[in-house]
Amino acid sequence: MLTLASDFGSPYPAAMKGVLRSHGVTDLVDVAHDLPQGDPRAAAFWLRFVLPEFPPAVHLVVVDPGVGTDRAAVCVRAGDHALVGPDNGCLxxxxxxxxxxxxxxxxxxxxxxxxGGDPRSSTFHGRDVFAPAAARVHEAGVDAVEGLDGFERVADYDDYRLPDAWLETATAAGEVLVVDDFGNAVTNVPGSFLDDHVGESVVVETAAGRQAVPVVETFAEVPKHDPLVTVGSHGYVECDVNQGRGDEAFDLAPGRSVTFSFEESVAATVPSF
Amino acid sequence: MLTLASDFGSPYPAAMKGVLRSHGVTDLVDVAHDLPQGDPRAAAFWLRFVLPEFPPAVHLVVVDPGVGTDRAAVCVRAGDHALVGPDNGCLxxxxxxxxxxxxxxxxxxxxxxxxGGDPRSSTFHGRDVFAPAAARVHEAGVDAVEGLDGFERVADYDDYRLPDAWLETATAAGEVLVVDDFGNAVTNVPGSFLDDHVGESVVVETAAGRQAVPVVETFAEVPKHDPLVTVGSHGYVECDVNQGRGDEAFDLAPGRSVTFSFEESVAATVPSF
Amino acid sequence: MLTLASDFGSPYPAAMKGVLRSHGVTDLVDVAHDLPQGDPRAAAFWLRFVLPEFPPAVHLVVVDPGVGTDRAAVCVRAGDHALVGPDNGCLxxxxxxxxxxxxxxxxxxxxxxxxGGDPRSSTFHGRDVFAPAAARVHEAGVDAVEGLDGFERVADYDDYRLPDAWLETATAAGEVLVVDDFGNAVTNVPGSFLDDHVGESVVVETAAGRQAVPVVETFAEVPKHDPLVTVGSHGYVECDVNQGRGDEAFDLAPGRSVTFSFEESVAATVPSF
Structure with missing residues (x-):
């Protein structure tokens, strides 16, 4: 199995599928082709969330704002899986x-x-470099990557790590990693921060101001269009709205700061919401 | 074969695909993942239209505004097919x-x-409950649903039916069920209402007012950007615009009322359009 | 293998997949279903770009603004490939x-x-005419098209050709064929026009005025949000912006004129940009 993920929109991914099929790879699974454009960090977040659900596979990942520069092409072996894409940390x-x-x-x-050899273009390495490389890994098998011609193990690469939140017992300061298609603003604050707080209110501080918001397990626990804070299916704290957009209600976007606080002295200054 | 339909956008459906592949289901077909968000009625309409084109299959359907509440997970056996999803009527x-x-x-x-056992999350039952259940039905076969552990036949479920239009010989009063990507406003008035009226004008009454509109068989029978009424490929009456958006021209959206009339006395009061 | 391309958005393509699966075609590959609506020319450009990457296949292509009129359904045999769709030039x-x-x-x-026989609908020939015809070609094989019942070789068809640019040594006058999801405005000027000019400036004249813009091989050669001219992966000259939208910066859209010039006398009148 070979999965494909990119920020290419359409129809560029079809050119990669054609190359893969021409290389004999028949079992293709689309992960997503509308990852946030030119944002390796968002790709890293979403793929960390999604790819572990899959059985062993080769994963072709092309979010590549540096296409055509001297950034390397890399293959990362991880357990029974391999990822192929640009060396910008997203893998x-x-x-x-x-x-x-x-x-x-x-x-x-x-x-x-x-x-990557001498690619046909300097703007579409997904088609010209990464898809052929992924097809070779798929054919050889993940265990055989070490011996593949043109594949050289390296110690120097973009070892990107998603940013950690700053955590205390009753306060967490983090940032938004991604906003999903529902408008849910996913932060880097681990869901465990909300343990034992379901049913309480948490003070959320963003560019939109400070507001006390219910901590819930399910969206339906608050009225339609009301804000809420919950732990998403990825295990992180989200700022959401029931059947609405959390990014708009909280004025949040990827990279923006958000602070959660259960401190009583703070909460007491906040009007009921 | 297992088909997938949801309102998840992207990349959440890929997590479901990963779970299904991990359960050994290899033949996956995407129906749609941009069904109208949180709208089981629209899902019911589109899937009633699309799924009968398929040969026998298991259909995973996740449009689930009540995720995490006590709404049940259900499997519906229908002929050689089975549908798996939330008990909110969309199946x-x-x-x-x-x-x-x-x-x-x-x-x-x-x-x-x-x-559904004890799901990993309270917000993503598509991944944690419905995909594993659909994989079990796929593996066992539709005929074996009755004997599957954890599957219990029930008489009490959300037996949703799409709303009927009100019909007389020369008048039909209905509502818009969905608006498609072309802007075609699909109503619940059966196409047979237009039988023998092709080539005539019908008076369409909506929030935009009353207008006499040609009844045609093909869009190209009216000039570009002109309104028309026709029977769509689903068998229902649509309010459309040739190479334009019917929802805007007629001020229609899902749930809004629309009346069609061939009564001469009414038609006579309408200026030529 | 059978590929699918259309301007249908969602979920109409799923009805075609159901028909194809019901006809026994199991190896389906989505090329794109968001081709520009009702624009056979854009479909022609994109598919000319994408389909040659594929190994021998049947390609179902439905961009069909004349659906229901007397435009014919056609099958085009090309090498080991066959294309099935409406006779409007897009194939x-x-x-x-x-x-x-x-x-x-x-x-x-x-x-x-x-x-096409007597189709079920007059508005969805993708489902009712083209998908069944493509399934028949897929089953019989590309070489057997000539003998298929209901397939008749014709000399009279829409032999559409994408428009040529007007080229001199130092000047090219063309038009925009498509704008991709990144906002890159792809023209019909062959990339060879820029040969030996990388690193120079070219004067670009559009409705937005005249501006001297760097000719580059990779987007990253100009600062973020700066305009550039390059040869895209399809081999044509593009007007782009690094991590921005070229269509907006140059005020370009499909069909709009654009002139590129290296003439010194012209360039001299342009302020440094």
Whole structure:
């Protein structure tokens, strides 16, 4: 199986599928082709969330704002999986999650620089470099990456890590990693921060101001169009609105700061919401 | 074969695909993942339209505004097909169509409550409850649903039916069920209402006022950007614009009322359009 | 293998997939279903770009603003490939590219009119005419098209050709063929026009005025949000913006004129940009 993920929209991904089929790879699964454009960090988040659900596979990932520059092409081996894409960090967070999920430690990943040859274009390496490389890995098998011609193990690569939130017992300061298609603003604050607080209010501070918002397990616990804070299916704290858009209600976008607080002295200054 | 339909946008459906592949289901077909968000009625309409085109299959349908509440997970057996999703009515109209299409009567459907166990999340039952349940039905076969552990036949479920239009010989009063990507406003008035009227004008009354509009068989029978009324490929009366948006021209949206009339006395008061 | 391309958005393509699966075609690959609506020219451009990447296949292409009129259904044989869709020209440019890519000359294509029978609807021939016809070609094989019942070789068809640009040594006058999802405005000026000019400035004249813009090989050669001119992966000159939208910066849309000039006398009158 070979999965495809990109920020290409349409119809560019079809050119990659054609190349893969021409290389004999028949079992293709689309992950997403509308990842946020030119944003390796968002790709890292979404793929860390999604790829561990898959059985062993080769994952072609092309979010590549540096296409045509001297950034390398890389293949990352992680457990029984391999990821192929640009060396801009977007592969490493999902690779560590895959390595952890398959029994290795999260740091037990191996990165290979891939010789892209002389590509047909300088603007579409998804078609000209990454798809052929992924097809070769798929054909050889993940265990055979080390011996593939043009694949060289490297220690120097973009070892990107998603930013950590700052956590205290009753306060967490983080940032928005992505906003999903529902408008849910997903932060980097671990869901465990809300443990034992379901049913309480948490003070959320964003550019929109401070507001006390219910901590719930399900959207339906608040009235339609009301804000809420919950733990999303990825395990992180989200700022949402029941059947509405959390990003708008909280004035949040990727990269913006958000602080959650259960401190009583703070909460007391906030009007009921 | 297992088809997938949801209102999840992207990339959440890929997590479901990963779960299904991990459960050994290899033949996946995407129906749509941009069904109108949180609207089981629209899902019911579209799936009643689309699913009868398929050969026998398991259909995973997740439009689930009540995720995390105590709404049940259900599996509906209909002829050689099975549908798996939330008990909010969105499965029943397509199930009745599948039962009718496969030779049974439309009411010959069987509904099973599915024990979802203790899901990993309270916000993504598509991944945690419905995909694993659909994989089990796919593996066991539609005929074996009755004996599956955790599947219990029930008589009490959300037996949703799409609303009927009110029909007289020369007048039909209905409502818009969905607006498609072309802007065509699809009503619940059966296409047979227009039988023998092609080439005439019909008076359409909506919030935009009353207008006499040509009844045609093909869009190209009216000039570009002109309004028209026709029978869509689903068999219902549509308010459309040739190479334009019917929803805007007629000020229509899902749930809004629309009346069609061939009464001469009414038509006579309408200026030529 | 059978590929699908359309301007149908969602969920109409799923009805075509159901029909194809019901006809026994299991190996389906989505090319795109968001081709520009009702624009056979844009479809011709994109499919000429994408389809030659695929190994031999049947390609179902439905961009059909004349659905229900007397425009014919056609099957175009091109090398080891066949294309099935409406006779509005959208199949011919990709067919010539496929014929050229498979060793035949680009003009070595054969066009067959297809008897569509008595379709269920007059508005969804993708489901009712083209999908069944494509399934028949897929089952019989591309070489057997000539003998298929209801397929008749014809000499009279819409032999559409994408418009040529007007080229001199230092000046090219063309038009925009498509704008992609990144906002890149793709013209019909062949990339060879920029040969030996990388690193220079070219004067671009559009409705937005005249501006001298760097000719580059990669987007990253100009600062973020700056305009550039480059050769896209399809081999044509594009007007782009690094991590921005070229269509907006240059005020371009499909069909609009654009002139590129390296003439010194012209360039001298343009302020540094």
């Amino acid at each position: 490493l967070p999902p690779a560590r999650a895959l390595a952890a999920a398959t029994g290795d430690g999260p740091e037990d990943v191996a990165v290979f620089a891939v010789d | 029943l109209p397509p199930a009745r169509a599948l039962a009718a299409a496969t030779g049974d009567g439309p009411e010959d459907v069987a509904v099973f409550a599915v024990d | 011919l440019p990709p067919a010539r590219a496929l014929a050229a890519a498979t060793g035949d000359g680009p003009e070595d294509v054969a066009v067959f009119a297809v008897d």
